[in-house]
């Protein structure tokens with residue numbers, strides 16, 4: 381398993397470098413997150429052994445089971461919808477919640493972080509595909525309406541934006557989705573009051589190269605590193 385993951389990682393790194401190069405960017409401007417949902421703890425340990433330290437999970441409970449007490453230098457982000465009744469656990473386990481999709485979710489997380497005396501990073505998620513099954517704010521207007529309130533919460537630090545691209549083979553739709561997030565990101569940064577607003581999380585195994593070409597600073601990869609889920 382170590383060999384297989386090391387090979388996949390080398391392949392992914394080469395593809396990140398090539399995509400960054402096409403966009404005139406340094407590969408070092410793109411962070412690689414390993415998404416371990418659906419894979420057992422042994423896969424996380426192997427990923428750490430080959431040099432990965434940033435991980436993502438979709439569900440609080442699965443993440444708790446897999447990561448609690450796990451030794452090593454790892455950082456874990458939540459990338460799936462946060463139910464408010466899971467905010468307490470989430471505030472203990474994750475260093476960042478990438479999937480803030482409502483002001484209420486942010487407020488729930490804020491009060492749990494305040495209890496712990498901890499500041500947490502968050503990204504705000506935009507549904508750029510229009511697919512009803514996807515999470516995130518439904519429009520950039522909705523997101524902007526909530527952003528001021530979220531950014532003012534004292535125990536949350538808004539670091540940027542996140543999206544999940546559309547499920548389609550049509551690269552133009554995928555590119556348009558990522559370009560929309562990038563445009564919103566640039567608009568918010570252009571307003572000036574956003575020091576530390578610097579993460580653009582977009583791109584998964586099937587579309588990360590397009591995402592990098594469109595400006596992603598963080599890509600979230602599961603199957604490209606570990607193979608199909610459920611068969612690991």
Ligand SMILES: *Cc1c(COP(=O)(O)O)cnc(C)c1O
Pocket residue numbers: 415417438459460544583584585586600601602603604
């Ligand atoms: C599962 C998941 C990923 C990784 O997907 P792969 O296609 O396996 O790379 C990335 N982001 C989110 C939000 C996910 O749910």
